[in-house]
Every structure is written in C-alpha cells, then in structure tokens.
Amino acid sequence: MSVKIRLQRHGKKQKPFYWVVAADARSKRDGKYLEKIGTYNPNTNPATIELNLDSAVKWLHNGAQPTDTAKAILSYKGALLKHHLDGGVRKGALTQDQADAKLTAWLEAKAGKVDAKKDGLSKAQADARAKALKAEQEVNAKRIAAAAQAEADAIAAATPAVEEETEVAAEEAATEENNEEAQA
Numbered sequence: 001m002s003v004k005i006r007l008q009r010h011g012k013k014q015k016p017f018y019w020v021v022a023a024d025a026r027s028k029r030d031g032k033y034l035e036k037i038g039t040y041n042p043n044t045n046p047a048t049i050e051l052n053l054d055s056a057v058k059w060l061h062n063g064a065q066p067t068d069t070a071k072a073i074l075s076y077k078g079a080l081l082k083h084h085l086d087g088g089v090r091k092g093a094l095t096q097d098q099a100d101a102k103l104t105a106w107l108e109a110k111a112g113k114v115d116a117k118k119d120g121l122s123k124a125q126a127d128a129r130a131k132a133l134k135a136e137q138e139v140n141a142k143r144i145a146a147a148a149q150a151e152a153d154a155i156a157a158a159t160p161a162v163e164e165e166t167e168v169a170a171e172e173a174a175t176e177e178n179n180e181e182a183q184a
Helices: 053-061 068-077 079-091 096-183
Strands: 003-012 015-024 035-041 048-051
Touching: 003 053, 003 068, 015 053, 035 053, 035 068, 048 068, 053 068, 053 079, 068 079, 079 096
Parallel strands: none
Antiparallel strands: 003 015, 015 035, 035 048
16 A cells, blocks of 8 residues: 555635645545644645644655655655654664754754744734835825815915905995085
8 A cells, every 4th residue: 555645625715724644545635544644724924834743754754655745844844854864863874862953953943934934024014014004194194285275275265355345345335435425
C-alpha cells in the first residue's frame, strides 16, 4: 500500500480549509485517511498552519510521499528538516542533541521571520489607514473652505443689494422732504 501525505479539502465555497492527512494513494481526495496530521488555512495572511511534527516525521520515516503542496507545508514547518536530521543521526553523522539544537535554531529563526511578516503587514495596514485618514481630512478641509467661500460670496452679493435699497430709500426720503418743503 502506497501512502501519501496530502491535503483534504474542507470549508465552504470560496473559503477553503484543509486537513493535512496521511492517506492511501488509491483513496479519494476527501475520502478515507489513515491519520490527520494537521490543518492548513490559506484564508489568513500569512497562512495558518498547524502541524503535528512528530506524526509527520513518523509517516516520512515509514515512506509516505508528500504531494507538492503538502511538501511545501512540511518544509515550511520543519518536518522535512527533522526527517533529514534524523537520517543523519541514524547514520552516525551527528548526535541527537546536535540534531535537536539545529532544529530548534531553525524553528526559532522561522518564527522570527513569520513574526516580522505579521508586524510588517500590521504596520502597512496602519500606515494605509493613517494615509486614508489624512486624505479624508484634506478633502473635508477643502470642502469646508469652499463652503465658507461660497457663503462669503453670497453675503458679498447680497450686501450691494442692501446698500442699493438703503440708497433708494434715502433718495425717496429726501424727495419727500423736498416736496414737503415746497408745499410749505
């Protein structure tokens, strides 16, 4: 029986969620499996991967062949490195302590890279929000200035009309006074 480490799709339309499983190569994609090794959620940024490292390495030692995507996931989480280091321990090239130290150092470096990416993404998102807020404030300031200018123009346009009305009223009053004086 040929065993493959592959992805088994779950989730709904347009929102995939995968289980990483060890399954018989003849079984269907979402069919019977031998053991669930972990999960993979590509919907998050960066993708969320949870993997039982010891179980994955056990299946690799027993000859399971990962598919391309599963191989990338196993490599990302360090299962292939652990499998490789265990081979070195079996051959006597290094001790188990040395292999564990190398794996731990690699896992810490990988975790640092992932954290840096998460921080970079959150910083970029915060910068984008700040930039959008600044642009919105500029647009609001321009809109308020335009409204104030329009109001000032309206007042200026209304003011000469008021002056003309007062001038006309003053002329009429003067004309009436002249008429009264002439009659008297």
